[in-house]
Amino acid sequence: MSRKLLTGNGAAAWGARLAGIDYIPAFPITPQTEIIETLEHWIGGGQIPARLVTLESEHSMITAAGAAAATGVRVFSATSSQGLLYGMEMLYAVAGWRAPFVLVNVSRGLSAPITLEPDHNDVLAARDSGFLQLHCATCQEVLDSVLIAYRLGEDLRVRLPVIVNQDGFYLSFTREPVEIPDQQAIEAFLPPYDPENMQFRASAPVSQAVAVLGGGPYSYFRYETHLASLQALAVYDEVASEFEKASGRANPAIECYRTDDAEYLFVMMGAFATKARQAVNQLREAGWRIGLVRPRLFRPFPEEKLRRALAGKKGVIVIDQNISFGRGGVLHTELASAILGKSEKPPLLVSFIGGLGGRDISAEEFYEMARVTKEAVVDGKAPEPRLLYTETELREVRKLQGIACVERQALENEL
Amino acid sequence: MTETAFKHMRDLPSTHLLGTGTPACAGCGGLQAIHQIYDVLGKNTVFVNAAGCMTLLSVYPFTPFRGSWLYTAMASAPAGAQGIRDALDILIEQKRIDKNEDLQVVVLTGDGSAYGMGLSATSSAMERKLDFIYLCYDNEGYGNTGQQYSDATPHAAKTSTSTGPGGYPGFKKDLFSIWAAHKPAYVATVIGAESLDLARKIQKARDIEGPCMIISLSPCPTGWDFDPSLTAKVGKLAVRTGIWPLKEYENGNITHTRKPAKRLPVEAYLNLQGRFKHLFEPKRDEKMLADIQTQVDAYWAKVAS
Numbered sequence: 001m002s003r004k005l006l007t008g009n010g011a012a013a014w015g016a017r018l019a020g021i022d023y024i025p026a027f028p029i030t031p032q033t034e035i036i037e038t039l040e041h042w043i044g045g046g047q048i049p050a051r052l053v054t055l056e057s058e059h060s061m062i063t064a065a066g067a068a069a070a071t072g073v074r075v076f077s078a079t080s081s082q083g084l085l086y087g088m089e090m091l092y093a094v095a096g097w098r099a100p101f102v103l104v105n106v107s108r109g110l111s112a113p114i115t116l117e118p119d120h121n122d123v124l125a126a127r128d129s130g131f132l133q134l135h136c137a138t139c140q141e142v143l144d145s146v147l148i149a150y151r152l153g154e155d156l157r158v159r160l161p162v163i164v165n166q167d168g169f170y171l172s173f174t175r176e177p178v179e180i181p182d183q184q185a186i187e188a189f190l191p192p193y194d195p196e197n198m199q200f201r202a203s204a205p206v207s208q209a210v211a212v213l214g215g216g217p218y219s220y221f222r223y224e225t226h227l228a229s230l231q232a233l234a235v236y237d238e239v240a241s242e243f244e245k246a247s248g249r250a251n252p253a254i255e256c257y258r259t260d261d262a263e264y265l266f267v268m269m270g271a272f273a274t275k276a277r278q279a280v281n282q283l284r285e286a287g288w289r290i291g292l293v294r295p296r297l298f299r300p301f302p303e304e305k306l307r308r309a310l311a312g313k314k315g316v317i318v319i320d321q322n323i324s325f326g327r328g329g330v331l332h333t334e335l336a337s338a339i340l341g342k343s344e345k346p347p348l349l350v351s352f353i354g355g356l357g358g359r360d361i362s363a364e365e366f367y368e369m370a371r372v373t374k375e376a377v378v379d380g381k382a383p384e385p386r387l388l389y390t391e392t393e394l395r396e397v398r399k400l401q402g403i404a405c406v407e408r409q410a411l412e413n414e415l
Numbered sequence: 416m417t418e419t420a421f422k423h424m425r426d427l428p429s430t431h432l433l434g435t436g437t438p439a440c441a442g443c444g445g446l447q448a449i450h451q452i453y454d455v456l457g458k459n460t461v462f463v464n465a466a467g468c469m470t471l472l473s474v475y476p477f478t479p480f481r482g483s484w485l486y487t488a489m490a491s492a493p494a495g496a497q498g499i500r501d502a503l504d505i506l507i508e509q510k511r512i513d514k515n516e517d518l519q520v521v522v523l524t525g526d527g528s529a530y531g532m533g534l535s536a537t538s539s540a541m542e543r544k545l546d547f548i549y550l551c552y553d554n555e556g557y558g559n560t561g562q563q564y565s566d567a568t569p570h571a572a573k574t575s576t577s578t579g580p581g582g583y584p585g586f587k588k589d590l591f592s593i594w595a596a597h598k599p600a601y602v603a604t605v606i607g608a609e610s611l612d613l614a615r616k617i618q619k620a621r622d623i624e625g626p627c628m629i630i631s632l633s634p635c636p637t638g639w640d641f642d643p644s645l646t647a648k649v650g651k652l653a654v655r656t657g658i659w660p661l662k663e664y665e666n667g668n669i670t671h672t673r674k675p676a677k678r679l680p681v682e683a684y685l686n687l688q689g690r691f692k693h694l695f696e697p698k699r700d701e702k703m704l705a706d707i708q709t710q711v712d713a714y715w716a717k718v719a720s
């Protein structure tokens with residue numbers, strides 16, 4: 001085992017390297033590009049025997065990834081934001097092929113307006129594709145999750161591709177100390193990919209991804225994929241516990257931080273959850289009984305575990321770093337359906353949207369969200385979802401609009 | 416390179432590999448070509464298919480292919496071929512599978528995919544010198560969705576999205592030249608009705624390493640509106656009128672493999688098809704017929720010079 005300062009992108013590349021990947025279909029996009037460049041440097045320097053091919057788009061990249069995995073090699077790929085959406089048709093397709101491989105998504109807000117900074121609308125657009133989803137909060141987790149993802153996706157009870165998600169900039173470009181496990185320890189944890197019947201061979205012809213006629217066979221295969229995804233709940237626990245034995249690091253499906261005696265909980269995903277962690281510590285010092293629940297596994301959705309974590313709590317502050325226009329936060333909706341009619345005394349869920357396009361969530365805002373939620377619990381009624389925004393931010397935007405107006409006026413006067 | 420084994424019709428394979436009973440229409444010119452092509456390529460192949468009529472060849476749990484098949488999507492079949500080719504190369508190189516397990520990778524798409532949505536994926540596959548065969552069956556429209564016009568639709572043809580009095584106002588895109596401009600290993604046009612020419616070219620494509628690109632004009636009774644019994648006749652006339660030049664590109668040179676000595680007038684081909692009926696009825700459209708003839712004449716004049 002060695003310890004290094006690595007960016008999230010470096011950690012993703014190390015995860016792929018330790019996994020002994022064979023093949024990397026690639027396409028550049030900020031803030032992901034460093035991952036494929038790192039892997040290419042290792043290939044170019046003869047340090048790893050993999051093959052990297054740059055396709056002409058993410059649509060083709062994911063097609064090639066799925067086709068290679070379906071031929072029986074271990075495949076890695078990475079993308080972000082517009083790239084993930086450009087490949088969307090094929091995300092659904094290759095999951096239907098049941099071709100296991102790992103795709104790292106470096107979350108970045110979607111256009112329009114175009115930005116480089118992170119939120120989770122990109123990865124959540126892939127929510128229903130059939131890919132499993134692991135969401136990371138630290139660079140260490142990125143490395144660990146890539147390794148866990150191969151074991152999980154390749155497991156015969158699952159056989160699905162996996163997205164490992166990390167936040168652009170906050171993880172992708174931030175150096176953190178990362179423990180790199182020994183190759184030997186990982187070889188014991190992650191044996192070579194056994195494609196079993198997933199292969200194209202002269203001696204064993206197969207037809208993959210063929211058409212079906214009618215809803216009967218169609219539903220059968222779709223249900224099968226759903227059930228395989230659900231099986232990944234139990235398989236994840238097994239794999240994570242074996243990974244803990246091999247590495248000493250726990251990566252439970254949901255992280256529960258200071259939740260045992262908590263009356264209130266923050267629930268959020270990804271790197272910004274580390275801000276919520278700090279807020280928990282500060283609020284506790286101020287006398288709050290509050291904790292944090294962070295789903296690491298998002299697909300399959302660890303509903304039962306979340307229900308247990310939320311049981312007996314008074315109020316739950318759900319912070320979504322995404323926005324479903326005309327509805328609100330995706331995580332909030334998912335949590336609500338997880339407890340609706342299934343919990344004896346469900347806690348009050350209060351929904352907040354924040355962190356879009358990398359917008360910070362300040363300590364004061366965490367405090368304010370907790371306060372609003374406590375009031376709502378007293379009232380017994382959840383308020384309308386809140387879109388986090390400060391007066392200062394609004395003033396800054398008004399200034400930009402002011403400049404735009406003045407400049408346009410100047411142009412019009414010239415004419 | 417190997418000399419062709421196909422000198423006479425009697426040299427063509429007498430056993431036929433592709434199964435029957437597919438959902439393709441009676442008289443499908445695309446299927447006519449695929450039958451013959453499969454006989455030459457054999458079962459150690461994997462067909463990587465894009466959305467189109469031929470997607471319905473393999474409907475669970477049936478397939479007419481004795482080898483393998485992967486359906487991808489409309490735009491990215493060449494990328495699927497890349498993934499399979501690379502994976503097989505890795506496995507063979509690392510001795511994880513025997514060399515005998517290798518497969519010829521064949522992309523199978525319609526014109527909609529080849530001339531349009533999939534062109535970018537095809538272009539970059541050629542740039543990467545992918546070792547594969549691309550087989551485009553060109554029925555000159557989006558057949559599977561009901562024959563709307565595509566980039567391959569010829570001038571004046573009526574399609575379900577060019578129903579006006581003049582038919583399709585655009586011109587058929589010159590995919591052969593676009594492909595050849597990439598300098599791939601091989602490009603050829605074929606047609607199911609010219610079996611010997613087709614077999615020779617497919618044999619070449621099989622034996623040459625690198626991107627081997629085939630466009631097969633595929634008379635489509637359903638989309639072109641002619642009687643299914645006429646498929647072979649329509650195909651032969653496409654060649655004899657000079658509308659579908661049979662040619663190949665290799666090492667920077669273009670060779671015409673059939674130069675019709677006495678070309679028949681284009682109307683011999685056009686008037687068999689309902690999609691061109693408005694050129695003859697209720698009144699002959701002399702101007703349009705002359706325009707089409709002039710274009711074909713100009714093409715062959717260039718070939719001769």
Ligand SMILES: Cc1ncc(C[n+]2csc(CCOP(=O)(O)OP(=O)(O)O)c2C)c(N)n1
Binds near residue numbers: 527528554556565
């Ligand atoms: C992305 C996408 N857009 C549209 C379609 C609908 N579609 C299926 S087949 C087809 C026509 C394809 O035309 P072509 O490639 O010429 O093949 P043909 O149907 O003529 O055999 C279309 C438009 C699709 N499958 N995928």
Ligand code: SF4
Binds near residue numbers: 441443554633636
């Ligand atoms: S529509 Fe045309 S190309 Fe498609 S199956 Fe029928 S005859 Fe063949």
Ligand SMILES: [Mg+2]
Binds near residue numbers: 527553556557565
């Ligand atoms: Mg077509």
